[in-house]
């Protein structure tokens with residue numbers, strides 16, 4: 001069914017990638033509307049050999065729209081997603097605004113596709129990028145061994161902060177190479193050649209909201225209310241892909257050879273793992289691609305009945321834009 005689609009936040013890092021996914025995946029479009037702030041209105045954007053003009057987002061923008069893909073921050077989603085939904089539009093929202101709402105499904109198409117069709121508020125939430133990428137590796141293992149506990153550390157690309165994050169890293173590297181003073185606006189300290197152990201705000205328990213997303217979203221997406229997750233999320237000077245180091249403990253006895261086969265035939269995830277040939281995935285291997293990669297898989301030495309593994313994935317694509325478009329494809333398929 002050809003759909004009338006709108007992209008809210010069309011000029012942002014994720015919005016641009018959503019457009020690319022719609023184009024390369026030949027999404028069944030009846031029409032496409034690009035919506036952004038007043039500042040971006042009027043911009044010309046190439047799409048399928050045509051030129052589209054970015055329009056200013058207003059409450060009236062959703063008339064005649066079947067599906068709206070939002071990636072313009074939580075405030076815009078909280079204000080406009082209910083307006084779009086009330087206009088009869090189904091919203092796929094990339095922000096964290098509705099993810100924990102019991103009436104809003106939180107969907108990774110490879111994990112819980114059926115949840116996408118139960119959206120009483122006409123809103124479907126796209127999970128956080130780090131959650132999506134980590135679960136792409138953990139879910140096949142969960143099916144084999146029953147996931148119990150996750151201990152993770154993430155190494156998150158600056159694209160997670162949008163175009164401004166990418167620009168800050170590039171600007172700082174250039175300044176350092178040229179011997180010019182370094183400016184930090186997006187992050188509290190220099191990110192170039194550095195690591196920042198805070199992503200999003202702190203909660204009362206000393207964790208950041210980013211770290212609690214892995215716990216809360218993991219439980220909801222896999223319907224595992226007993227799942228235990230502890231996570232440290234770190235910003236690293238990488239442009240586009242997130243990497244996560246994971247210790248995953250299971251209920252059923254773990255078998256490494258069986259675990260290595262768990263990804264066979266699973267779309268969107270692949271093993272890249274052979275220590276003998278120094279084969280393991282890096283952020284540059286997943287950047288601009290649709291596939292998440294798993295490597296360094298081994299039985300954990302400290303935690304019983306657990307696997308230790310390394311996962312990488314493109315934060316802008318599978319972490320955000322591609323996952324949202326795949327949800328849209330699920331809806332278009334019915």
Ligand code: 2RA
Nearest residue numbers: 128129130156160161
């Ligand atoms: C980040 N996951 O990386 C958050 C939002 N994209 O900043």
